Amino acid sequence: MPRTGERFDGIGKLPKETPPNRDISLTFLKGMSVLKAFDEDNSHMTLSEIGRRTGLDPAAARRLLLTLVHLGYVRREGRVFSLTPRILVLAGSFLRGNQFGRVIQPLLNGAAAELGREVILAMPEEGGALMVAQSTLRNTGVTFGFTIGSRLPLFHTAMGRMLLAWGDPEAAEAEIATAELEAYTAASVTERDALRAAVAEAAAQGCAVVAGEFESGVTGVAVPVGRKGAVRAVLGVSDAEDVFAEESALEASKVVLRRCARDLMQAGVF
Amino acid sequence: MPRTGERFDGIGKLPKETPPNRDISLTFLKGMSVLKAFDEDNSHMTLSEIGRRTGLDPAAARRLLLTLVHLGYVRREGRVFSLTPRILVLAGSFLRGNQFGRVIQPLLNGAAAELGREVILAMPEEGGALMVAQSTLRNTGVTFGFTIGSRLPLFHTAMGRMLLAWGDPEAAEAEIATAELEAYTAASVTERDALRAAVAEAAAQGCAVVAGEFESGVTGVAVPVGRKGAVRAVLGVSDAEDVFAEESALEASKVVLRRCARDLMQAGVF
DNA sequence: GAAATTTCTTGCGATTATCGCAAACTTAAG
């Protein structure tokens, strides 16, 4: 008998093992993969596109999609489907449920005011640093195009490297050893040993400074939030390289960010 | 035969009609209701709480929950479940997929710089105005505690009233006629006829001004984005009442917000 | 500290929701 329908474990990920786990709902899994199929580069999709992206039968994809439409998370205009803002309600639940509005945001704003520079908070997330909040001071343009929910690369940003350095060492090593290294700029470090050294340096310093490896001419500074080995988040700022070339500016950033990190811990939100 | 398992249509919402719609996936529906069960006031829940909130059998709730844990959207610490930041990835997909980072945010910041005051963008969402973006200038403290994904009431905020006035008139009337009116402050208008008049006024003016009905001493100003009768969003600012008592400040806000609304339309994002 | 209560987990068989196919139908492309 030809098994056409296969176990399912995410977008395009073909079933390798088949653990008959009765505690995981297959249908829900597939539904979520349909929701996940909408990303920055695929915000508007037709049914067959979604079917292809998720590896689902068009008929199945359609039913899950219609369920999402029914719930109001997806809109349908003719033959194209797209997310509605309702998805932000879920995000808002996370943000406000974790005191982002009342506790975290003011602390970020305070640090940003001191530094005169935008401060960003990111949390670890599957192969990246996930932006979860940013100060509402003045947008410097450096982080142009990035919003809450943006993912920053682990290897070539200060925030990413700090997460690696302050998290589980084994996980970091596994990441460094296996991930494919993409060069964003000419300055991007793409040798694994050099990356290990950079991460070790950040671990030793308790802060990471990365210059021009993600965007040319831009330097990032990041400090950890949480205990070493159990990092909960990172705080970071970025600005033109020559700004941080001055030692005092760099030092000031570290001091303020560290104090902010401590305040976040003391506020009990991390 | 005792029907114990019932059709399902959301949190706590008991099944009224039972359309055997083959195009809606029941399991997915339930799974999403588990996800939805996490909100601002219930960010950390135990299994049985979730079961109660969703009306699901504990066993079923558990399986759906474990599915979410498996996917990384929910974390489990002992017996309490809570959302992880991964939920923000979905939000980010919506935001960046709709040009929020690169187009909308700069326009908002521009308007905010002109006004020296935070500008908020909200979209219509089931009985409320959903905050989808805010300028990153300086937080005035007026919107303290509100973040992306926050829902503002329809009746007692300028943004909400503008949405009512510029959207489908029948829907607005239905809303006004049936919704229960909650008074946030002593100034809150709670008579339906008075609300109808206020909404009509906003429709006539093409902008809404609401003073102290949501927060005492705070006035909001809002203008629509989109065609009348087919509003896509609203732009708003708020500040202390006496600030807007001066006619020139009010006018300036309207002018800048309207220009921003026009730019948003021309940018093709709405 | 033991009993009582609530909560959580697991197994199971009945039920039924879901699946993929294939055919009908629609829209786009050549």
Next chain:
DNA sequence: CTTAAGTTTGCGATAATCGCAAGAAATTTC
């Protein structure tokens, strides 16, 4: 106009899900 691609619907086989109920594990109460 013909061909191709995409979408919708029906259908029956299959397998996933369901609620229950019993057992285990906490938590609370006395």
